[in-house]
Amino acid sequence: MPEDQTVWGLLEPLSASAGATGDDAVLAALIDVERALLRTGGGLANRDLDAVADAFLPEAIDRPALLAGNRSGGVPVIPLVVQLRAIAESVVPGAGPAVHAGATSQDVLDSALVLVASRALHVARSRLTDAGTALVALAEDEVQTLAIARTLGQHAAQSTVGVLAAGWLDGVTSAIEDIDSLAFPVQAGGAVGTGEDLGAGVRAALAAELGLDDPGRSWHTERAPILRIASAAAVVAAVLGRLGRDVAFLARTEIGEVVLGTTGGSSAMPHKHNPVDAVLLTANGLRAPGLLATVHTAAVSQDARPAGEWHAEWSALRGLVRIALESADAASTMLATLTVDHAAVERSRAISPGLQHDAASTIAASRRVVGAAVRRFHSLPTKESR
Numbered sequence: 001m002p003e004d005q006t007v008w009g010l011l012e013p014l015s016a017s018a019g020a021t022g023d024d025a026v027l028a029a030l031i032d033v034e035r036a037l038l039r040t041g042g043g044l045a046n047r048d049l050d051a052v053a054d055a056f057l058p059e060a061i062d063r064p065a066l067l068a069g070n071r072s073g074g075v076p077v078i079p080l081v082v083q084l085r086a087i088a089e090s091v092v093p094g095a096g097p098a099v100h101a102g103a104t105s106q107d108v109l110d111s112a113l114v115l116v117a118s119r120a121l122h123v124a125r126s127r128l129t130d131a132g133t134a135l136v137a138l139a140e141d142e143v144q145t146l147a148i149a150r151t152l153g154q155h156a157a158q159s160t161v162g163v164l165a166a167g168w169l170d171g172v173t174s175a176i177e178d179i180d181s182l183a184f185p186v187q188a189g190g191a192v193g194t195g196e197d198l199g200a201g202v203r204a205a206l207a208a209e210l211g212l213d214d215p216g217r218s219w220h221t222e223r224a225p226i227l228r229i230a231s232a233a234a235v236v237a238a239v240l241g242r243l244g245r246d247v248a249f250l251a252r253t254e255i256g257e258v259v260l261g262t263t264g265g266s267s268a269m270p271h272k273h274n275p276v277d278a279v280l281l282t283a284n285g286l287r288a289p290g291l292l293a294t295v296h297t298a299a300v301s302q303d304a305r306p307a308g309e310w311h312a313e314w315s316a317l318r319g320l321v322r323i324a325l326e327s328a329d330a331a332s333t334m335l336a337t338l339t340v341d342h343a344a345v346e347r348s349r350a351i352s353p354g355l356q357h358d359a360a361s362t363i364a365a366s367r368r369v370v371g372a373a374v375r376r377f378h379s380l381p382t383k384e385s386r
Helices: 023-041 046-055 063-073 077-091 105-141 161-180 202-210 224-250 276-298 309-337 342-350 359-378
Strands: 146-151 154-160
Touching (some): 023 046, 023 077, 023 105, 046 077, 063 077, 077 105, 105 161, 105 202, 105 224, 105 309, 105 359, 146 342, 146 359, 154 359, 161 224, 161 359, 224 276, 276 309
Antiparallel strands (some): 146 154
């Protein structure tokens, strides 16, 4: 019996929200790049070009053959090009050489992974905006709810629940700002980065065809663009991981200051209502640093194409983008139904009566903090204006 190579989410509880980063999405992006290369530099007549390009479909790919070729060549582009050239020949005899003309595997794979990241992070941004909108409402509703803030695990000083929510909101805003600051550059450097076999103007045309940015250069060994994308994804995971950890703590049985609208059960203890979304947000936040370290380490490479560093980057980058998308979706879902148990907040506050002071002063400070966080979130560009 052949080994099962399918990963379908058994150990990834949030995987249903991350389809935009799956192997199907990567394959579709690889084909999108090859189709765009054909359109921008293939040299076919328009009618032949359209016929061949229209035949480049994910469902036309022999996946077992693709996996076998991937294993022997070490890069999925090599066996993919073999199949696409065969498809092109079957549609228009003699069209095969126009496929992948002047390009190298790195052009296609880098561009495809950037395309996957762009698509996934734009979805993540939308879900982060939903999460931020829920936090604005929470912060404004609780701006006067006196609470005890904690530092180093201990009661520290009087604050409000609104200030806590404003801190979460600031993290979400920062994550959105990082996504908005990104460039998603196409790669078109040819075999060793000179681009001499691609022809003039192909990079700009390829970027336009794919909806990516034209960097005006090849960045095949200069991995700052990938590092920036990876770092932005890691920021999403970190700020939402911190939010998840706070919520999991506040939802503890003996504290109970927040109540989650969606909880999970236990296989052995049916009385439990586990804060599943908060736990998974925390888990993703803890997973991200190792993946980011791999991308950073891989950037310290050598040669016009390194032996191993580039290859190590693929899954780590995809993993970070996946985690960001999963976390944004989970945070949005969790915050949509999160409520505050005011009686529990007051019980916690009563434990440290010596920390209670002038309520009016605390609330005034709370209004300033909440107002600043809300204004910062609302200053973000809308989807339409970006």
